[in-house]
Amino acid sequence: MSTGTVAAGPAEPPATGLGGHLGAVALPPRAERGERAEAATERLRVAGVEAVAVTWVDNAGITRVKAVPLGGLVHAAQWGVGTAPCFDVFLADDTITTSRIIGGPTGDLRLYPALDRIVPLAAQPGWAWAPGERYTQTGDPHPGCQRLFARRMEAAAAARGLSLKAGIEVEWVVARAGAPQEGLRYPTDGPAYGMHRLTDLSDYLGDVLRALGEQGLTVLQIHPEYSPGQFEVSVAPEGPVGAADASVLVRHTVRAVSARHGLRVSFAPVVEPGAVGNGGHLHLSLWRDGRNLGRGGAGPHGLTVEAEGFLAGVLGALPELLVLGSSSPAGYLRLVPSRWAGAYQCWGLENREAALRLITGSSGERATAANAEVKCFDATANPYLAVGAVLATGLAGLDQRLALPPEFTGDPAGAAPGTVPRLPASPAEAIAAYEKSAVLREALGEPLYEAVLAVRRAESEQYAAATPEQLAAATRWRY
Known part of the structure; x- marks a missing residue:
């Protein structure tokens, strides 16, 4: 693990061109956020929610989370939840690199739930989910x-x-949960795109459909894919940010439903070397x-x-x-x-x-x-x-x-x-x-551009000597 220091970022880009439009991401007034959070809290309480998971996705593609009890949602919406800037330079295996601008143990950010996207999680009774956005302690948009x-x-x-x-289409491979030494055990031996595979797991796939629907997502199709134990689901299009939110929620839901069925799920690009991936x-x-x-x-x-x-x-x-x-x-x-x-x-x-x-x-x-x-x-x-x-x-x-x-x-x-x-x-x-x-x-912008570059370089070096089997094994259950 290497660490660095958190340096001051460059001046904010102008509000024109590709780097600008900062007004679109300014925090609403604190009083407004509090009122909206109070209304959301009441809706969630009626739905039996006890806690809210607020997530962000790091530059390695891993979804990270901070959770608050439902009674703390208003405070989280008004003041945010503390998160370290170094999460921007986490690798997929949780080791930490550093970048020219972001890195090291110093500093703090505030993670705010996107109140317009909060939804009770159908496969996790008592929980709700919201995507998070990160700002500085002074309320400025975090450039990373x-x-x-x-x-x-x-x-x-x-x-x-x-x-x-x-x-965003979501493809995954599902296997039976078990000890690592047991290897991959698929819950169906049905052929690619085959009705055999859907029949074997119809209860499981039905629960995936119901959970997605209860969370407000419109499923366009769900079907077996090419590789063993592989499936795909597509949901209705949204705006770009909404589509990214939906992708996070779909994967989280598939994982939660899989766990309730005693199954393990992988969204990794390759589950078995040589096979068609996700x-x-x-x-x-x-x-x-x-x-x-x-x-x-x-x-x-x-x-x-x-x-x-x-x-x-x-x-x-x-x-x-x-x-x-x-x-x-x-x-x-x-x-x-x-x-x-x-x-x-x-x-x-x-x-x-x-x-x-x-x-x-x-x-x-x-x-x-x-x-x-x-x-x-x-x-x-x-x-x-x-x-x-x-x-x-x-x-x-x-x-x-x-x-x-x-x-x-x-x-x-x-x-x-x-x-x-x-x-x-x-x-x-x-x-x-x-x-x-x-x-x-x-x-x-320089901070985010450099953080992404640091993570890619570090992971490239990390796996430079790995065989395909070693690389697939190292990433199989991280995604």
């Missing part, structure tokens, strides 16, 4: 807060008259004045100029975006060709091998259903960093009026060498691309 970063990027889109709808695909659509900009334009497959520029910005930035969308070194065991993981930097209509898949939807619903899918992301990502960074690079592409390169059809693994670029095949390659990204540096 990932959820505030996503909110700033959402505000940057709104300043251009744009809104986004987003959703993705965390990000779907998004761009809107202006109630119109889906993915349809009705003169660009490829009906894209408008704005939507094409946005997607071109995302596609061009995918190498550096992997640092935020596939956070763990284990993610590169998943990101291999011909497994629908999106290992190549190309785009295509309904092409599941392309890193950026364009989806128009069925005839008759395309005006609402058209969206794009970023396939190279996984669940080790901090979802707030992932959606915020995609927004930042997309808006940069839109501002520059970029155009998409030619579309690729078929499996790029079969293309002539050099025809289609591979995405980074190692953490070092992705880190090198990230270090060159002026867009991400500006959007994230």
Whole structure:
């Protein structure tokens, strides 16, 4: 474990461009927060809630938590809960590195529950959940807060008259709980996508559906996936920050329901080396004045100029975006060709091998259903960093009026060498691309940009000599 000192961060960025819009993340007045918390407390008390878990996701993609009894919610909303700044440089195995700006044992932040998102947890009677946001002790936005970063990027889109709808697919592998030496024991031997698998675990999956529904999430589909014991659930799209919140809540709910069924769950990108892993695909659509900009334009497959520029910005930035969308070194065991993981930097209509898949939807619903899918992301990502960074690079592409390169059809693994670029095949390659990204540096701001870089470098070094088996074992139950 290494430690450093907490240095003063740079001056706050201006309220324009990708780094600004700080007014969107200012704390509401304390009296207003108290009144809202009192109303929330009464609702939660009626629902039988006794305590509230307030979570944030660190730069290694691990969800951390501070909890307060229900009677302490008003105080937490008014004054926050203490959290150390060094959580920004925690690694997935709980060791701590340091960065140029953030690190060391000194200093304190205040974690505030997002009162508009508090929900009783259906699979944990007596508990409620709320995402948290971190501010300084003087009430200023903490420049390392990932959820505030996503909110700033959402505000940057709104300043251009744009809104986004987003959703993050959640894939997981479920195994029977037991001692580590017992190995992985799957509760079903059903085939990929097979009804056999759903039948074997219908009670379990039914409880997952009920819990998600009781928590206000609309499930679009749930089904068996490719690998042994693997399933996927998709929920209705929300705004970018809401989609990231939903991703955290879905995973927490799946884990809680699994525990009640005597099962253990892994969202890690690779559970068994060589097998198809768990993705965390990000779907998004761009809107202006109630119109889906993915349809009705003169660009490829009906894209408008704005939507094409946005997607071109995302596609061009995918190498550096992997640092935020596939956070763990284990993610590169998943990101291999011909497994629908999106290992190549190309785009295509309904092409599941392309890193950026364009989806128009069925005839008759395309005006609402058209969206794009970023396939190279996984669940080790901090979802707030992932959606915020995609927004930042997309808006940069839109501002520059970029155009998409030619579309690729078929499996790029079969293309002539050099025809289609591979995405980074190692953490070092992705880190090198990230270090060159002026867009991400500006959007994230120096403290957050540097903290992410420190964590990625430390984990890359930590697992540099690990075999695939060792890497999968080290990360299997961390996510």
